[in-house]
Amino acid sequence: MDVANRLLDADSDHSQFVYVIAAIAALNGLxxxxxxxxxxxxxxxxxxxxxxxxxxxxxxxxxxxxxxMIGAATGGKLADRFGxxxxxxxxxxxxxxxxxxxALSPTLGWLIVWRVVEGVAVGVASIVGPLxxxxxxxxxxxxxxxxxxxLMITIGxxxxxxxxxxxxPEFLGIIGxxxxxxxxxxxxxxxxxxxxxxxxxxxxxxxxxxxxxxxSVLSRIRETDAVDEEIEGIRExxxxxxxxxxxxxxxxxxxxxxxxxxxxxxxxxxxxxxTIIYYAPTILSNIGxxxxxxxxxxxxxxxxxxxxTVVAVLLVDRVGRxxxxxxxxxxxxxxxxxxGLGFFLPxxxxxxxxxxxxxxxxxxxxxxxxxxxxxxxxxxxxxPLRIRGTxxxxxxxxxxxxxxxxxxxxxxxxxxxxxGYSFWILGVFCLLxxxxxxxxxxxxxxxxxxxxxxxxxxxxxxxxxxxxxVSERQHxxx
Ligand code: BGC
Numbered sequence: 001m002d003v004a005n006r007l008l009d010a011d012s013d014h015s016q017f018v019y020v021i022a023a024i025a026a027l028n029g030l031x032x033x034x035x036x037x038x039x040x041x042x043x044x045x046x047x048x049x050x051x052x053x054x055x056x057x058x059x060x061x062x063x064x065x066x067x068x069m070i071g072a073a074t075g076g077k078l079a080d081r082f083g084x085x086x087x088x089x090x091x092x093x094x095x096x097x098x099x100x101x102x103a104l105s106p107t108l109g110w111l112i113v114w115r116v117v118e119g120v121a122v123g124v125a126s127i128v129g130p131l132x133x134x135x136x137x138x139x140x141x142x143x144x145x146x147x148x149x150x151l152m153i154t155i156g157x158x159x160x161x162x163x164x165x166x167x168x169p170e171f172l173g174i175i176g177x178x179x180x181x182x183x184x185x186x187x188x189x190x191x192x193x194x195x196x197x198x199x200x201x202x203x204x205x206x207x208x209x210x211x212x213x214x215x216s217v218l219s220r221i222r223e224t225d226a227v228d229e230e231i232e233g234i235r236e237x238x239x240x241x242x243x244x245x246x247x248x249x250x251x252x253x254x255x256x257x258x259x260x261x262x263x264x265x266x267x268x269x270x271x272x273x274x275t276i277i278y279y280a281p282t283i284l285s286n287i288g289x290x291x292x293x294x295x296x297x298x299x300x301x302x303x304x305x306x307x308x309t310v311v312a313v314l315l316v317d318r319v320g321r322x323x324x325x326x327x328x329x330x331x332x333x334x335x336x337x338x339x340g341l342g343f344f345l346p347x348x349x350x351x352x353x354x355x356x357x358x359x360x361x362x363x364x365x366x367x368x369x370x371x372x373x374x375x376x377x378x379x380x381x382x383x384p385l386r387i388r389g390t391x392x393x394x395x396x397x398x399x400x401x402x403x404x405x406x407x408x409x410x411x412x413x414x415x416x417x418x419x420g421y422s423f424w425i426l427g428v429f430c431l432l433x434x435x436x437x438x439x440x441x442x443x444x445x446x447x448x449x450x451x452x453x454x455x456x457x458x459x460x461x462x463x464x465x466x467x468x469x470v471s472e473r474q475h476x477x478x
Contacts, residue, residue: 018221019145021136024194026148028088028129030187031095033156034163035064035122037302038180040278041164045177050108058408061278063112065404067119068126069397075124076131076393083204084132087124089195095121096188103182118184126376127396131389134380135201136221139448143316143377150373151309156187157277158302165299203385203449206234233450237385248387249394253457257382260441261395267433268375269402271332272426273367275410276301276360283360286419287342287353297357304361308368320445321374322437328370329434335363336427343420371433375399381444384453 039061046052046060071091079087098118105111129149137145160180167179199221205214211231218227249258276283280301284294312324342356383391413422444452 015221021198022133022145022148024198025129025132026152027191028125029149029152030156031125032122033153034160034184037157037160042177042180062404062407063115064119065400067116068123068400071120071123072127072393072396072400075127076389079128079131080389084128084201085195085198087128091121091124092188092192096185099182099185103178127392130376130380131392132201135203141317144313146377147313147316147373150376154305154309158306161299161302203234237450237453249391257456261379262398263436264375265395265399266402268371269406270429271371274403287356301364304364305368308365309373312369312373320443322443325370325374325437328366329430331366332363333427333430335359336423340420340423
């Protein structure tokens with residue numbers, strides 16, 4: 001049965017409630033995406049209230065990333081300590097307060113402080129959403145449900161583009177940017193209210209010796225007698241393990257998962273997606289499009305990002321994580337090649353301009369079916385239970401750090417060597433990403449989190465199509 005049918009099938013062996021709670025938890029992604037998307041628009045007008053040097057512009061943009069690194073660094077540990085549900089609520093409240101704080105900032109200094117606070121909530125949201133969904137989803141639709149978070153990120157970006165347009169100063173005068181930043185309080189309030197309906201993750205409950213509560217949660221989100229079996233599976237894993245910390249991440253048997261998580265975190269950002277998400281209008285106007293066309297093009301980028309993420313949701317539990325990643329990074333490499341070439345050819349505003357524009361859309365499309373959603377999904381799947389929160393936090397910190405680095409260096413790089421070479425450099429990263437994925441990233445489709453963990457323990461998880469080093473060794477000795 002295909003994924004769409006499975007998701008809609010009321011008679012399948014899990015209750016519809018599991019989809020509702022996944023959708024609520026995925027609102028974490030909406031906060032994340034909104035924050036990413038809103039600042040490019042707001043920045044144009046913040047400049048009119050406070051005079052911004054280029055350095056200050058960078059600081060206003062990237063302060064949220066510093067906060068996000070703090071949120072991601074501590075969020076995993078906090079999720080393990082206080083539970084996924086309470087942390088979701090805390091993150092939503094901080095985001096809500098932060099939105100008001102930014103909107104009411106009397107000085108630039110205050111604005112930056114509140115951006116850091118908001119960033120902490122974004123960092124927390126980036127971890128706790130995928131973690132909660134992975135731990136509550138049945139394994140046959142875990143990929144599709146996990147992708148809901150990324151879908152919400154892309155919808156959040158699009159929402160922010162819309163809000164930027166709506167609150168532009170032509171309509172509201174100079175304070176438009178305050179309304180743009182304030183608007184984040186709306187999805188934050190929806191998430192905070194939504195957490196009322198979220199049960200705690202059964203895996204976290206078992207880990208904290210609250211087995212009866214876990215059983216009652218599972219019986220609400222599964223409709224079969226598989227509940228006992230699932231509890232047993234979680235118990236077995238949690239009994240052999242004590243709660244672990246950062247040092248456990250370096251244990252030899254966990255290391256392959258660490259490398260995959262951190263590797264994909266860096267790759268996702270060095271593939272250059274945010275150079276397009278943040279600077280699409282600038283790039284479009286460099287290609288030769290006018291203001292209105294650049295704005296329409298930017299919204300087009302947002303729409304392509306959402307649409308192809310929907311396609312990915314439908315494919316992930318059918319074709320698997322690896323094929324999506326491989327096709328996506330191959331496609332991104334080619335598209336960056338064409339995009340870069342466009343800047344070396346004369347007549348960017350003619351036919352070359354349209355080919356260049358097309359390659360930019362296709363680049364975003366290939367990202368949206370691969371690195372965008374699969375990174376966040378995999379880091380919620382590949383780590384052992386007792387360090388899952390912490391480990392996901394580490395991958396997320398690297399992701400935000402790489403995001404910060406690319407954001408900071410991309411414009412100066414263009415200044416020095418031009419768009420053409422800059423996009424080609426990103427293309428080389430995508431090619432390296434393809435090789436890394438081919439050799440290192442495991443397929444997790446259709447396996448329970450406990451099976452994935454058992455594979456990791458037996459050193460069987462890494463390599464193409466779950467090819468195990470163990471079985472390779474056996475082959476060699478045969
Ligand atoms: C990335 C963000 C990016 C977004 C674009 C997310 O998965 O982590 O940095 O802005 O995708 O859709």
